[in-house]
Amino acid sequence: MGAVPGPILGLILTGAALQGANAQTTLLLLAYAAGAATSLALALLAGGKVFAAMRRSLGAGEWIRRGLGAAVLVAVVAISFGLDTGFLARLSYASTASLEERLMGALRLSATEQPPAQNADNNEALARDLAMMANPAMMAAGGAAPAGEGTLPVEGMMPSLAGATGWLNSPPLTAEGLRGKAVLVDFWTYSCINCIRAIPYVRAWAEKYQDKGLVVIGVHAPEFAFERNIDNVKKAVADLQITYPVAIDNSYAIWRAFNNRYWPAHYFIDAEGRIRHHHFGEGEYDQSEKVIQQLLAEAGAKDVGGGLVSISASGAEAAADMKDVLSPETYVGYERADNFVSPGDAVHDAAHTYQAGTPRLNEWGLSGDWTISPESAALDAADGAITYRFHARDLHLVLGPGADGKPVRFRVTIDGAAPGTAHGSDTDAEGQGVVTGQRLYQLIRQSGTIADHTFEIRFLDPGVQAFAFTFG
8 A cells, every 4th residue: 555655645635525534534544554654664674685676676666757747747837828628628528537537526425415416427437447446357357347257246135215205106115025026226316417318228128127027216316406396306207208116215315225326326136135236327228238137037037038128319318429528517506616717706695796707618607697506506687697618419407497486588509699400409499498497408409510619598587597517
């Protein structure tokens, strides 16, 4: 451990900074200190000659460290001149990418009971990276699974579902009552674009395999306060044509029982109630369906077959064009906001008049009279706008009307012009639309070559609440 103090100590201190002082970070620091002390003791005991030999053997490493130090200095100079913005964004947000960024996303916790932000794709990659770091054999094999291809490990028993605060499409279900069935548990929340794009597959699996013994359970764990409203969830369930059981997990009891951290998160459970597989985020749908088929076969289902569902999704449910997604999920509320460039910065929990500023790629600003709260920004007077410089095929924004529920009209532009054929499912060619409920709105869907563009949404009525941008 003492051989690579910088990265490891950095990981520990990052976790402590984001999650606060706790027993886990204290134990990690003690373990780090013990490892460092052991390394120093061994070096001293080895004697001068051995230590000198060690120093000679580390000569190459010293030059490598010097080279990395020079690279860091070059990066600092580039950042100081603003050269990093476009270049770094183009290192492919589809892999957002470094282990450090994944760690930050995985460790970011709210100060409330609310779960962390929905960046499941990066968190899944983080888990794989950390597993490979801890397992040299797996790293040498390129991350391949251990011997025993086709087998599924036992990851634990299915936790209780008793913490649900309500159920849709079904009476309450229990882990015990599901014995004998293969079960898929899908953690989702209805304004999450990653969840929305995964639901067509979950819906298709539920329909295809229900007669073979599969039970699909959607566990709705809210990210934003408005997603705790059962009427909002009921409408979303109807709009998304979800007919399988949905557990309402407003208190995150099921979320905590599964020790879950991500949206979407899929847990695959066999007929004996054992968790045999999991997947975080979008993608790998073929693998997930093969797991379902294997668990059904193990449970004694006949004629399960090996064919896979074919999905043709539209609107916000359509798969993202990840090779062109260079813009990250961006929160508008000050609790998790990044890259806000309106002059004077954000004023917390008080009305203020903003100017948009001049956003560079992945920066954004407000104009007009707004009140920024932890979760959202609310428009206090008509003719306010949000400007965002983005690079992606699709642009979505989670919006809601004001407390009075009155619809809010808006107009969208790209580089100052109406979107035309690049309009999303919630706008027309002139860029016009109306906020009628608290949900995700698809505002832009482009075709052809994707480039950097400046997006603006201008609200013609007061009261709108803006929560988060997502891209696809």
